[in-house]
Amino acid sequence: MADVAAAITVATRPVERARPRRRGLVLRLAGNQRVVVGFAVLLLMFLVAIFAAQLAPYDPNAQTLTARLGPPDASHPFGSDQLGRDVLSRVIWGSRVSLGVGFSSVAITIVIGTAIGVAAGYRGGWVDSALMRFVDVFISIPVFMLLLTIVAIYGSNVPLLITFIGVSAFPGAARIVRAEVLSLMPREFIAASRVIGASPLRIMVRHLLPNLVPIIVVSATLRVGAAILTEAGLSYFGLGVPPPAPTWGGMVADGRTSLDVAWWVSTFPGVALLVVVIATNLVGDGLRDVFDPRRAHLT
């Protein structure tokens, strides 16, 4: 009941109610170890991506043929690849693609998923059935194979990759949002706003959406890691951002043929990938703890 009362208060006096709650949220987030650690790592990686030009010791595409497959040393801490390019500089520049594609594609996933989920959950009936059957079809087809085909056929550049990866993940997001909407629909504050004559659009945007924020934030964060891995996987197959642009997946693939003589070429970009994905998943897990303390002990 307290929730309902609070929700009604939010609906009528948003400004007064929002402030103390937000302060509490920041404190709770700062008190969660996973969020803090994961967030710190992500922040660091974002700084690396933004200041790649300043941080990278060499041009990521400069080839030094005399330094081919050079082992890590003082001048090339991560060694150099089969074309004599500095692996550290390429790992630094590669962060742009991974973080950029990862985060932007999830934004697309969330927009589509939320729109479908809210429409299905709010309207119910045949709209719900139709939309969910549509979602079922896309949930059944294995995403990675679908993406391989699409990217191979339609080609790829960064905007296309973001769109393909973003759209391909929508079914999961739609299902989660719909389930949450269905659980909100019978609550009193929805009935209350209907009674005072609020339009469906107003109910969806002003009353449903704010209550969906926690679940959207958690699932979006957990999806970023998956999106980054998908992009890297496509790049590994040579179907991601076209070369010579440095991508972590593509760099791991570059080292494939020289595993016996140059372990560093494949190893370092993969470690970078693993660190970033672990960091986003840590933040996601931590956010779930904070937003959903009742179930926190279960995850």
Added chain:
Amino acid sequence: MIPLIIGISIVSYAIIILAPGDPAKLLADPEKMTAESYAAMRAELGLDDPGPVRYAKTMASLFTGDLRSFRTQQRVVDAIGERLPTTLALGTLAIVFGLVLGTLIGAVQAIKPYSRLDDLGTLLSLTGFSLPHFWFALMLVMLFGVRLHWLPSSGIRPVTSNSWNPLEMAPYLVMPTVVLGTGLLAYVARFMRSSMLEALAQDYVRTARSKGLREQAVVVRHVLRNSLLPIITIAGFLLPLLIGGAVVVEYVFALPGMGRLAVDAVFARDYPVILTITMFSGIAVMLGNLVADVLYAVADPRIRYG
């Protein structure tokens, strides 16, 4: 269920038919191609028919088994039939690996929550589903294949052999199983931990303890059995993960499975093969979900559908 299959087939087909480029030009020998042979090729491939007719014809030939690969002219059903056993073997091994180790790790975590061991398990499963398959596979190859020479780095059996001798194949399947199984393990461990913590908080556990049962008996007889049940529900969710993973693992380890066939077909733009594999996997996932639902209802008499 039938509508779902039709939906899957339409999506699989739409992706391909909307593709730019002319398959007839792709296939024909450009030096010998004349206007007549080009027209004949288009007619043979059915490219001049309107979209829905092409869809219906393609589906008909797919289900009668007449659909042929653009590239090898082999019947697609035969090509898949040849490759399927490898993928099934790999998938089964990975599922066993993931389920056994995953439930074990999850159970240990739940018995001693918030202990060092629990933290270790959490870290393990976090790493497990953050690991890029292709990189993990290469790292294993580098360590156990290239450096230590303990395990073969690629293929499914010695090149001299052609049989399905498990003893010969075992060393070849160790690394692919570990790579594919680790992703599953992570999900299963997580799910098992929460499912078991939930079971441990139930009244029947308190009853069992208060009537003086040993903790071991409580855990094994009451808690474990009840917390294993919900694992069935994630089986349907894990199947697409497994198929996507198999594509990567078969590619990296050069295993002659369906995933490898799919990748080769994608690179060669062999549309009939891509179409069939996409549909086949979609239907497999759908059936997997159905089986999971039925199994769950059988295992837990409280669940009743419709």
